[in-house]
Amino acid sequence: MKEKIDLLGAGLIGSLLAIYLKKRGLDVNIYEKRQDWRKIKKKGEGRSINMALSDRGWQALEKAGIKDKVLPFTLPMSGRRIHDEHGSTYFQPYGKENQAIYSISRNAFNEILLDEAEALGANIHFNHKVERVNVSKREVEFCLENGEEKRMTSDVLIGSDGSFSALRNAFQSQLRFNFYQKFISHGYKELHIPATPSGEFAMDPKALHIWPRGKFMLIALPNLDKSFTCTLFLPFEGYKVSFENIYDDQDVVKIFKTYFNDAFDLMPNLLADFKNNPTSSLINTECYPWTENNALLIGDAAHAMVPFYGQGMNCGFEDCFILDNLIEKYGTSSWDLVFEKFQKTRKPDTDAICQLAMDNFVEMSDDIADPNFLIRKKIEAKLHELYPEEWQPLYSMVTFSDMRYSEAYAIGKLQAKIMDEVMKDPNVTKNWNSLDYEAILAKVVTSGAV
């Protein structure tokens, strides 16, 4: 029996999920509110947000059989290159020598996935804006481009429609639904560093560049066309350097010259970009349940996180991977069972990564510029070198493994507690290399965490 399944949202998660579902022989329709962006691009090309693909994402792409098509569109970043206020930079590797995260343009990536889903037979309906969902009837009301209304009743309905999910809104008003949304105090703005006049990268392309400045920061990720997409994170208000205090070009120039002078020199279009690009906000959402009556939330619709661990997309892809494993195991005769298993196993993990992403803003914007933090990282690196299995850095567990996020979170908490103790040693800066590393590790082992 061929089964019919409807997805809301043709973004990264919806497209990858459609690929998985088509490969299971299902009849897949995707409804997307935007027009088909593949047809209207060409003018602003390359000017899109970058995503950082890491192991969980790759694993999901590999299972979907699309890894090799994606790889040519990515650039490996093997560490952070940190820019201090004087223009000096230094490099912090993310993991071992062969480990990296991969920069990829969101638009290009979405196109690859969408093309593949379509090639496999998924029907994509653009210009379908969800107006209303009746969860108990699984009935969706769309508003089309011409203002016309259209109704659809689904057998199985999946909301892969992002942070402001229409399906989740329906859950919120129609179910006994626990929901939490928090906008953080910071917003962001996309900026751009073009290739040099001779057509080269203006900075080291094998790193994610960070200008950490405490309460604010700038980051930059490389693009295939040898430009960088930059993101400026500032508080909306309440601080000297904040969006509310930027009135005109002079303010922008002043902030960049004061705090990001080396980047400023590489940004000929700074003022125009600053004016034309919107200031966007950052939201964290958590909710439960994710499923009701053969309808399911997935990806950002179920758990939108702030971008500071680079895991939002990877986590959404892992959602698809896990859901597909469950379909493999339980079949498609009871979607309620599959969806129920999915939310039960997955929820603790997405809670953990949401929390880690929130916590990581402090690390990215502040800690990484702190000498003590560097010593701490050195000690942790040495622990990992001496005991590669027993002490894995939290960042590696999250980024370079498929360990459950909740497990990584718990181990990370324990490691942090142990490291807090270690860092109390007043001589740690001098003798960090000759500490009793066996004794430090023993604390992990006796806790039963490993």
Added chain:
Amino acid sequence: MKEKIDLLGAGLIGSLLAIYLKKRGLDVNIYEKRQDWRKIKKKGEGRSINMALSDRGWQALEKAGIKDKVLPFTLPMSGRRIHDEHGSTYFQPYGKENQAIYSISRNAFNEILLDEAEALGANIHFNHKVERVNVSKREVEFCLENGEEKRMTSDVLIGSDGSFSALRNAFQSQLRFNFYQKFISHGYKELHIPATPSGEFAMDPKALHIWPRGKFMLIALPNLDKSFTCTLFLPFEGYKVSFENIYDDQDVVKIFKTYFNDAFDLMPNLLADFKNNPTSSLINTECYPWTENNALLIGDAAHAMVPFYGQGMNCGFEDCFILDNLIEKYGTSSWDLVFEKFQKTRKPDTDAICQLAMDNFVEMSDDIADPNFLIRKKIEAKLHELYPEEWQPLYSMVTFSDMRYSEAYAIGKLQAKIMDEVMKDPNVTKNWNSLDYEAILAKVVTSGAV
């Protein structure tokens, strides 16, 4: 200059607020989605939810000049009467001898307030269901009884439209708005104990009756017609005694005979009530900001709490009282200023009472039947007797004072910590009366809390 102000929702909070605003000479319109329930009553009279009015509520009514009109409709309850499983009861006073909380029918109460608001010149528009609010334009779209649409643009807009506030929904989707909603694991059902055949109260009318049974409970409040309105709180699922496990009349009878046998004997209409009355859920919501662009959330719209501290309405009335104090102080030339001051001062207090209400379910349904809890209460009562200013029970600070909820909460936490220590004494059951009370109090004083 006469100013125009629009309220959404003509419930208890909206009606009281309208009285305050009329008394300030403003032009007040209330839009209410229900029809005018004053015209359609008479048949189910007396069968409404009861509210428990306490000091904060009375203070607000007094300032609005309506206290004397309300008083005749109330019945004082000076304590809890606790029913054990064998039909024995005992009485726990809520406070000092002259202190009580007051039972009043929600419908009757709403009528008094609405009549008064109307008498003062407020215009009440019934059958106005909010379809959509545009916050930045302060534009409200209503759907009328006949299906017609109607638009209104407000100068000043206040959402007193309860736990599922339409204005709050608009805030949620249109602002950088932090929002949290949680449904607790329990639901409730209204039941009824009529007057005796001879026209008397079937139980002590000067108490709030509680049948605490750990994970569930029954409560009853007296009505003017000598009946009691009862509320059964059960988990929805996951326990033997839960709504999901009640399939038929026999299950209802079995639960009542097993756990509430003395109440069962007083409930001739139990089975019909159980069948006809809905099973309702309980929600806690917290959000911020409460105000934007001359629009404000107030009462349950800003902070819906579970009913276990009997403070939902009292807190909403206190909101009105505080808002009116701010209007008194700052005038009406800048509503944004008044609303901003209101949310800043009030938010920590509503957070505190939301948390206390959540915590109090455990006390009401479980602790109060525990011998250790009774000893604990005796020690606290004695502390209060010896040091009436320095040690006030948390319940009294919340219920019989106008101390800020956040302050009561903080003091309550400190007291709980001290009492946890005191209760560690293995002989406390025997020697509770001869403890070193001065030493116990000293812990409060040295903490700087008093």
